[in-house]
Amino acid sequence: MLDFKKLFQKSNEEEEGQGLVEYALILFLVAVVVIAILILLGPQIGSVFSAVTKGLS
Numbered sequence: 001m002l003d004f005k006k007l008f009q010k011s012n013e014e015e016e017g018q019g020l021v022e023y024a025l026i027l028f029l030v031a032v033v034v035i036a037i038l039i040l041l042g043p044q045i046g047s048v049f050s051a052v053t054k055g056l057s
Contacts, residue, residue: 038045
């Protein structure tokens with residue numbers, strides 16, 4: 001006789017693994033976008049911090 005609980009447990013485990021992979025891909029893409037923005041805007045952000053430190057001293 002088929003045990004439907006075991007069949008559904010296997011599919012749930014596979015879906016959990018798939019969900020983890022999707023979250024990892026999203027996290028990776030967000031990290032790539034943040035790094036790209038920091039590379040493009042890095043000098044401007046650095047000049048803002050320099051101006052703030054000069055203003056404080």
